[in-house]
Structure formats: structure tokens, C-alpha cells
Amino acid sequence: MMDALLDGGLALSLPFLAWLVLHTEALSQAVVLFVAMGLMSALAWARLEAPDIALVEAAVGTGLTGALLMHTLSWTEETAPEAHTRATRWVWDILAASALTGVLGWAVLALPADSLGLGPEVTARLADSGVEHPVTAVLLNFRGYDTLLEIAVLLVAALGARAVNPRTERPSLETEDDPLTGELFRMMTPAVLLLAGYLVWVGAHGPGGAFQAGAILAGGGVVAILTTRLGTPRMSSRRVRWALLMGPLLFVAVAVAPLFRGGRLLEFPPHLAGTLIFVVELALTVTITLVLLMFFPGVRPPKVEREGTP
Amino acid sequence: MSSWVLYALSGMAMFSVGLVGLFAHRHVVKRILASNIMGSGVLLVLVALARRVPSGAPDPIPHALVLTGIVVSVSSTALGVALARRISRLQSTESDSSRSSPEGP
Numbered sequence: 001m002m003d004a005l006l007d008g009g010l011a012l013s014l015p016f017l018a019w020l021v022l023h024t025e026a027l028s029q030a031v032v033l034f035v036a037m038g039l040m041s042a043l044a045w046a047r048l049e050a051p052d053i054a055l056v057e058a059a060v061g062t063g064l065t066g067a068l069l070m071h072t073l074s075w076t077e078e079t080a081p082e083a084h085t086r087a088t089r090w091v092w093d094i095l096a097a098s099a100l101t102g103v104l105g106w107a108v109l110a111l112p113a114d115s116l117g118l119g120p121e122v123t124a125r126l127a128d129s130g131v132e133h134p135v136t137a138v139l140l141n142f143r144g145y146d147t148l149l150e151i152a153v154l155l156v157a158a159l160g161a162r163a164v165n166p167r168t169e170r171p172s173l174e175t176e177d178d179p180l181t182g183e184l185f186r187m188m189t190p191a192v193l194l195l196a197g198y199l200v201w202v203g204a205h206g207p208g209g210a211f212q213a214g215a216i217l218a219g220g221g222v223v224a225i226l227t228t229r230l231g232t233p234r235m236s237s238r239r240v241r242w243a244l245l246m247g248p249l250l251f252v253a254v255a256v257a258p259l260f261r262g263g264r265l266l267e268f269p270p271h272l273a274g275t276l277i278f279v280v281e282l283a284l285t286v287t288i289t290l291v292l293l294m295f296f297p298g299v300r301p302p303k304v305e306r307e308g309t310p
Numbered sequence: 311m312s313s314w315v316l317y318a319l320s321g322m323a324m325f326s327v328g329l330v331g332l333f334a335h336r337h338v339v340k341r342i343l344a345s346n347i348m349g350s351g352v353l354l355v356l357v358a359l360a361r362r363v364p365s366g367a368p369d370p371i372p373h374a375l376v377l378t379g380i381v382v383s384v385s386s387t388a389l390g391v392a393l394a395r396r397i398s399r400l401q402s403t404e405s406d407s408s409r410s411s412p413e414g415p
Contacts (some may be wrong), residue, residue, distance in 0.1 A: 004313075007317070014321075014350075018323075018327045022331035022347070026396070026397065048358060048360070052373060053380070056377055061380050065387050067389060069343070075395045097329075101322050105322050113362070117360070123367075137375045150378045150381055150382060153381075161388050161392035183340070277409075300341070
């Protein structure tokens with residue numbers, strides 16, 4: 001009974017929050033509601049027995065995206081100009097959304113109910129994968145292509161974001177004078193490092209892995225950028241470039257190596273699979289942390305000297 | 311009604327709200343939010359479908375796909391936000407120069 005109530009409440013609140021996000025006038029309010037919606041969906045994923053996804057959603061989907069969006073608000077005006085709409089348009093919006101939901105719901109509920117999916121197949125071959133956690137096995141062994149290409153997407157997005165805004169904003173000086181934030185960062189650092197290390201290690205046995213660890217490290221890094229004098233990592237530095245490329249290069253090397261012994265792409269030898277997956281995950285953690293950090297544009301300089309154009 | 315149906319319907323409602331919002335709004339930040347909401351809806355449907363078989367553990371393949379999806383949606387959001395910042399910077403320099411040029415510095 002309580003379970004049904006919780007599920008029903010969550011399932012109702014998610015679309016409602018989404019609606020509120022898109023229909024509040026103040027943008028900062030919309031972003032706060034968006035973060036609330038992300039936390040609710042992390043709860044929903046925990047209810048659906050997907051702890052891996054709940055972790056990543058809470059850290060990346062909600063934390064980092066929320067920080068990014070909040071940060072963007074200081075560049076744009078506060079109220080969306082077209083927010084003062086008439087009530088009749090709301091009615092049309094609701095009608096359109098419900099009609100679409102109906103059609104999609106009919107399509108999804110008409111799926112054959114007796115198909116078992118690929119779950120049994122994964123469980124049958126889990127012993128060959130080198131790890132014990134099925135999601136990690138799928139991510140890094142059975143569907144290694146996905147993860148490899150995902151890293152490529154991350155790198156391309158980071159390069160694109162940097163190419164559009166090449167100037168890194170220097171942090172303003174008043175942030176470092178605040179004793180509270182510096183102390184907070186010093187206290188937080190060991191906990192963040194420990195948690196990230198644990199998550200990489202535990203990925204082989206249970207929920208955790210490179211993405212969760214990278215997200216947590218990047219979250220700590222964002223706090224560091226905001227509270228200390230550290231700037232965002234610069235693409236011009238050779239060390240940053242190597243650290244960025246380490247994950248993808250190592251992954252490609254591990255993927256290509258079997259070809260020289262007559263194997264297939266991304267085919268790990270079973271006795272080495274566990275070690276290889278761990279090494280690749282460590283390297284990927286470094287790359288993911290850096291990429292997620294580079295998405296963050298740094299502290300906005302004071303408004304007076306924002307535009308240096310004569 | 312089993313709980314996966316509930317969450318699948320909720321995900322589809324989120325997707326629809328996001329799609330309608332994407333067409334209804336013109337402000338960049340609102341559009342980025344709308345596309346994020348659409349993405350969350352799709353991911354919720356996927357995870358709900360992974361729970362379709364009542365017995366045993368959920369299907370790990372959709373879970374892995376959703377993990378990939380969250381990371382890709384963060385990168386697309388970051389790229390969108392970077393473009394939005396660039397646009398607003400260009401617009402503000404444009405309006406600054408057009409405002410200040412007739413009357414001097």
C-alpha cells in the first residue's frame with residue numbers, strides 16, 4: 001500500500017514538475033524546479049531498482065547540469081520575454097501534451113508482454129566478462145562500442161564548448177577572501193577523493209564505476225573553481241591535453257590489441273578481462289572528470305569589466 | 311497496475327510536456343530545459359521497460375543505455391549552454407556598440 005502510494009506520487013509529480021519548470025516566469029525559479037525534478041527522478045530510478053542510474057542522475061544529471069544552468073543565468077536576462085502568455089495557450093499546451101502522452105502510451109503498452117529481453121543472455125555470460133556487476137559488464141565488455149563512442153561524444157562536446165567560448169574567465173578576487181568556503185573545500189576534498197576511489201573499485205561488483213566516480217570528482221572540482229583561485233583546466237596546457245586523451249587512447253589501444261592476435265575488435269581475453277576493465281575505468285575516470293570540469297565556464301568576472309570591447 | 315506501467319506513463323507525459331514546451335518557448339534557457347525534460351522522459355520509459363519482467367533482476371542492457379544517455383545529455387546541455395553564452399555575449403556587445411556609438415564613449 002505504501003509502495004503504491006509512493007510510486008503513484010512520484011509518477012504524478014515528475015510530469016507536474018516538468019510542467020512547472022517550463023511555465024514559471026522567472027528563469028532561476030525554473031532551474032531550481034528542474035533540480036528538484038532531477039532529484040525526484042533519481043528517487044524514481046531507485047524505486048525501479050536502478051541504483052547505478054540513480055547515482056549518475058543525482059551527480060551529473062541534477063548536480064552538474066543544475067550548476068551549469070544556474071551559471072548561465074548570470075549571462076542572460078532573468079525573465080523569459082514571452083513568459084506572460086494568455087491562459088488559452090496553456091489549455092492548448094495541456095491538450096497537446098495529453099494527446100501525445102496518449103498516443104505514446106498506447107504504443108508502449110501494446111508491446112508484447114512476454115518478451116524476456118536480453119537479461120537472461122547477460123546473466124548466462126556474466127562469468128566470461130571479468131566483472132560481477134551486470135551493468136558494468138554490459139558497459140565495458142558486451143557493449144564496449146557504446147562506451148567508447150560515448151567518450152568521443154564527451155570530448156567533441158568539450159571541444160565544441162571551448163571553441164565557442166575560447167576565453168576562460170579568470171576568477172574574481174573577492175572569492176578567495178571568504179574563509180568559510182576555503183575551509184569547506186579543504187574539509188570536503190578527502191571525502192570526495194575517497195568516495196570516487198571507492199566507486200571506481202566497487203564498479204566490478206556492484207553499482208558504481210567510471211561515470212559515477214568522474215561525476216563526483218567533477219562536482220568537487222566545480223566547488224574548487226567556485227571557492228578557490230583555481231581556474232578551469234585550460235586546453236592550452238599540455239598536461240590537460242594528455243589527461244584528456246588518456247582515457248580514449250587507452251581504451252582504443254585495449255580495443256585494437258586483440259586484432260593483432262587474430263581476435264576481434266574489443267574482444268578481451270577472459271583471464272585478463274577483469275584487469276583490463278579496471279585499468280580502462282581508471283583512465284576513463286580521469287577523462288570524464290576533466291571533460292565535465294571543462295564544461296563549467298568558471299567564475300563570471302564582475303559585470304563592469306565583462307565586455308572588454310572598446 | 312504494476313509500477314513499471316505507472317513510471318512508463320509518467321516518462322511519456324514528461325516527454326510530451328517537454329516537446330510541447332520546446333515548441334512553445336523561444337528563450338534559449340527554456341529550450342535547453344525543455345530538451346532536457348524530453349530526455350529524462352525517454353530515459354524513464356527505458357528504465358521502466360527494463361522492469362517489465364516481474365521476476366528476477368531488471369534487464370541490465372537498458373540500464374547501460376540510460377547511463378550512456380545521461381552522460382550524452384549532459385554534454386549536449388553543456389554545448390547548448392556554451393552557445394547560449396556566446397549568443398548573449400554577441401548580442402550584448404552589439405547593443406553596447408549600437409548604443410554607445412552615436413554619443414561617444
